[in-house]
Amino acid sequence: MEFLWEGILAVTWKQLVMYCVGGALIWLAIKKNYEPALLLPMGFGAILVNLPMSGVIDQIAQGVGTTHGIIQWLFETGIGVSEAFPLLLFIGIGAMIDFGPLLSNPKMFLFGAAAQFGIFLTIIVATLLGFDIRDAASIGIIGAADGPTSILVSQVLRSGYMGAIAVAAYSYMALVPIIQPMAIRLVTTKKERAMRMPYTPGNVSKRMRILFPILVSVIAGLVAPASVSLVGFLMFGNLIRECGVLNRLAATAQNELANLVTLLLGLTISFSMHAEQFVTWQTLMILCLGLFAFVFDTIGGVLFAKLLNLFCKNKVNPMIGAAGISAFPMSARVVEKMGIQEDNQNHLLMHAVGANVSGQIASVVAGGVILGFFL
Amino acid sequence: MLTEQVLQNLMQAATMMWQGMLGIFVVIGLIALIVYLLSKTGGTA
Numbered sequence: 001m002e003f004l005w006e007g008i009l010a011v012t013w014k015q016l017v018m019y020c021v022g023g024a025l026i027w028l029a030i031k032k033n034y035e036p037a038l039l040l041p042m043g044f045g046a047i048l049v050n051l052p053m054s055g056v057i058d059q060i061a062q063g064v065g066t067t068h069g070i071i072q073w074l075f076e077t078g079i080g081v082s083e084a085f086p087l088l089l090f091i092g093i094g095a096m097i098d099f100g101p102l103l104s105n106p107k108m109f110l111f112g113a114a115a116q117f118g119i120f121l122t123i124i125v126a127t128l129l130g131f132d133i134r135d136a137a138s139i140g141i142i143g144a145a146d147g148p149t150s151i152l153v154s155q156v157l158r159s160g161y162m163g164a165i166a167v168a169a170y171s172y173m174a175l176v177p178i179i180q181p182m183a184i185r186l187v188t189t190k191k192e193r194a195m196r197m198p199y200t201p202g203n204v205s206k207r208m209r210i211l212f213p214i215l216v217s218v219i220a221g222l223v224a225p226a227s228v229s230l231v232g233f234l235m236f237g238n239l240i241r242e243c244g245v246l247n248r249l250a251a252t253a254q255n256e257l258a259n260l261v262t263l264l265l266g267l268t269i270s271f272s273m274h275a276e277q278f279v280t281w282q283t284l285m286i287l288c289l290g291l292f293a294f295v296f297d298t299i300g301g302v303l304f305a306k307l308l309n310l311f312c313k314n315k316v317n318p319m320i321g322a323a324g325i326s327a328f329p330m331s332a333r334v335v336e337k338m339g340i341q342e343d344n345q346n347h348l349l350m351h352a353v354g355a356n357v358s359g360q361i362a363s364v365v366a367g368g369v370i371l372g373f374f375l
Numbered sequence: 376m377l378t379e380q381v382l383q384n385l386m387q388a389a390t391m392m393w394q395g396m397l398g399i400f401v402v403i404g405l406i407a408l409i410v411y412l413l414s415k416t417g418g419t420a
Contacts (some may be wrong), residue, residue, distance in 0.1 A: 103410055103414070107407070112396070113400045126388075202414075208413055366405065373395075
């Protein structure tokens with residue numbers, strides 16, 4: 001009868017903490033609707049991998065040898081060996097993005113670049129806190145506000161904190177509507193937030209829409225070769241969407257592919273949430289650094305917009321700079337909502353969407369640039 | 376305490392910061408410039 005108690009007696013306090021973490025993620029997903037497609041599988045997976053002698057990870061059994069677990073196999077195959085899951089997800093994301101608002105107003109590109117500032121500032125702070133440079137770079141990339149990029153960079157750099165980084169990246173993405181208004185108010189005045197920006201919708205030709213993903217892949221590949229897999233897969237998805245002859249594939253990439261990979265990615269990433277790895281002071285530090293990265297991305301974008309206003313005739317509402325992070329469309333919605341709060345006729349949505357999709361390109365370029373320092 | 380290793384990492388992180396931001400602005404700036412030029416040469420309908 002001993003086997004009945006063996007599992008229960010083998011539970012450690014750290015595993016108990018992980019059950020609470022898993023439960024909290026599931027609660028956030030269901031009750032608060034925070035990135036449920038990822039936080040729910042991650043939370044459930046965190047419980048599965050932390051059960052004593054869990055069958056979802058490899059175990060060594062007496063007289064049998066190694067038994068293989070499905071979550072460990074998924075991790076080693078889908079993330080460890082090839083980074084396939086985050087990259088495949090990029091095809092789906094690319095197929096979902098309409099770059100039209102950005103292409104009709106190319107000035108918005110610059111805000112995507114500026115809003116990556118928090119990534120690099122966080123890397124500096126993480127090194128000051130004693131993290132190794134590879135771990136610091138992996139932590140900084142939480143500021144890309146892009147879950148798959150965070151997972152991919154931390155995996156390529158072999159960071160031991162991938163679980164905490166993924167949890168931070170997805171949690172803060174969901175918390176953008178809370179984090180960004182606070183950061184924006186810190187560095188803007190009421191008058192600046194009320195600044196109106198006329199919007200003249202411009203039609204973008206099909207030729208431009210088709211050339212764009214090809215051009216972006218080539219330019220990013222030539223200047224930052226390490227970004228080719230990230231940018232290339234994102235732009236491949238977008239090319240499928242825009243070419244007009246692969247509508248069925250575009251629909252599959254947007255729906256079935258993205259849903260299936262998201263489902264597996266969430267469950268798979270939980271492999272890096274082992275109690276021994278996760279229940280540490282470093283995890284708490286990473287959660288704080290992730291918040292820091294998001295705040296300084298926002299501040300960096302806003303300050304860049306203010307700087308641009310010193311030289312430009314057509315002034316930009318500084319809040320548009322904050323929409324340059326990759327969290328789409330939450331960030332654009334935050335800017336629109338804050339604009340209306342100050343002046344009920346102040347509609348900034350289309351400008352903010354342009355900056356927001358620029359942030360999606362800039363964040364994967366940032367990931368590639370960071371990888372370029374180590375490869 | 377700033378140990379030699381931390382200082383070394385800090386220097387590397389500072390280098391990453393200016394070179395990384397420059398790299399991102401170069402890539403994004405080039406893309407923006409090409410999109411702008413394309414739109415001026417009949418890229419928009």
